[in-house]
Amino acid sequence: MKRTTLAICATLALSTSALAQEATREIQNVTGDVYRFQNNFHFALVVPTTEGTVVVDPINADASGWLKDNLNQITDQPVTHLIYSHSHGDHASGGAVFEGAHVIAHENAPAEIDGVAPTERIGDTHSFDLGGKTFELTHLGPGHGEDMIAVVVRPENVAFIVDVAAPERLPWQNFGGANIDDWAKQIEMAESLDFEVFAPGHGRVGTHEEVGATREYIEALREAVLSGLKDGKSIDELKAEVKMDDYAGWSQYDDWRPMNVEGMADYLTKAGLVN
Structure with missing residues (x-):
């Protein structure tokens, strides 16, 4: 070979x-x-x-x-x-x-x-x-x-x-209607596995620790969007204000960040987690 x-x-x-x-x-x-x-x-x-x-x-x-x-x-x-x-x-x-x-x-x-x-x-x-x-x-x-x-x-x-994670790459668009809390648990399960090299289905090859970075992004996004929703902010306000600046260098940031915000807001609202 x-x-x-x-x-x-x-x-x-x-x-x-x-x-x-x-x-x-x-x-x-x-x-x-x-x-x-x-x-x-x-x-x-x-x-x-x-x-x-x-x-x-x-x-x-x-x-x-x-x-x-x-x-x-x-x-x-x-x-x-x-x-x-x-x-x-x-x-x-x-x-x-x-x-x-x-x-x-x-x-x-x-x-x-x-x-x-x-x-x-x-x-x-x-x-x-x-x-x-x-x-x-x-x-x-x-x-x-x-x-x-x-x-x-x-x-x-x-x-x-x-799909559940990729090195320094935002999750797909609006999360496709998935249960995002369960998605984070999928990442936790992947983190629990014993490996060194992370070969994703999209994007570059990375390391084990980069799997967890995607979960951390999702958790930070969830916290920011949930806070905004509880303050009565609209989707357009959230897309403008939830910048996720720490992840500005990640792939698809410019295109998918607003969609991530909207998808998270939709999930939290439909799951009854805002009130």
């Missing part, structure tokens, strides 16, 4: 009216035999072993097809295991490309995920060994979805954690 960083970019023409969009795709070494596959702003985990290759998240059919065609850049072993971090379509589509793989998902996942029925459904924890690697799967509980799994790969001690 090659252990150097591989940057294998491709352009995929997607016809939308008379225009075409380019898809940025590359396979990047994280550490040891652990890689991330980038498809634009989404990442999958790829771990080749001597007995087969494990992929976490197919992303979509075009992305998985590209990965399957280019896997020989890092291994001659086919994809034998496909793990779903969760069932949201932007990460979990296109799994049928890896036909014949052993498919693992949480027991709360749908019966089929984009037409693929999991071979194995897990509960709170599950682990398996393959080709000298150990894969430890942990259900993070409800929050951002009901079927979210974190995957830790050993001996590299890399954790692949999707």
Whole structure:
């Protein structure tokens, strides 16, 4: 297996009216035999072993097809295991490309995920060994979805954690209507895991301590928004006043901070936590 960083970019023409969009795709070494596959702003985990290759998240059919065609850049072993971090379509589509793989998902996942029925459904924890690697799967509980799994790969001690946190990156827009207190608990569960390298489903690779930084952001945002709501401030006033200046250098700050504020206010109000 090659252990150097591989940057294998491709352009995929997607016809939308008379225009075409380019898809940025590359396979990047994280550490040891652990890689991330980038498809634009989404990442999958790829771990080749001597007995087969494990992929976490197919992303979509075009992305998985590209990965399957280019896997020989890092291994001659086919994809034998496909793990779903969760069932949201932007990460979990296109799994049928890896036909014949052993498919693992949480027991709360749908019966089929984009037409693929999991071979194995897990509960709170599950682990398996393959080709000298150990894969430890942990259900993070409800929050951002009901079927979210974190995957830790050993001996590299890399954790692949999707959507609930990312190094120095604001949470998605308005939190997608999720129970944000449960989301924070998902992060706490991820923090409790034993790993060194944090490989997220979006953004750059980070460290264990950067998982907790996202929780701290959510908690500070919650406190500021709740205080404003109790003072009778409107959503527009909160979006203007809750600046979260300590996080101004984080990715998506300019675009998503106002949406984070609005999403937090909506959650707190609908959950009956303001009065």
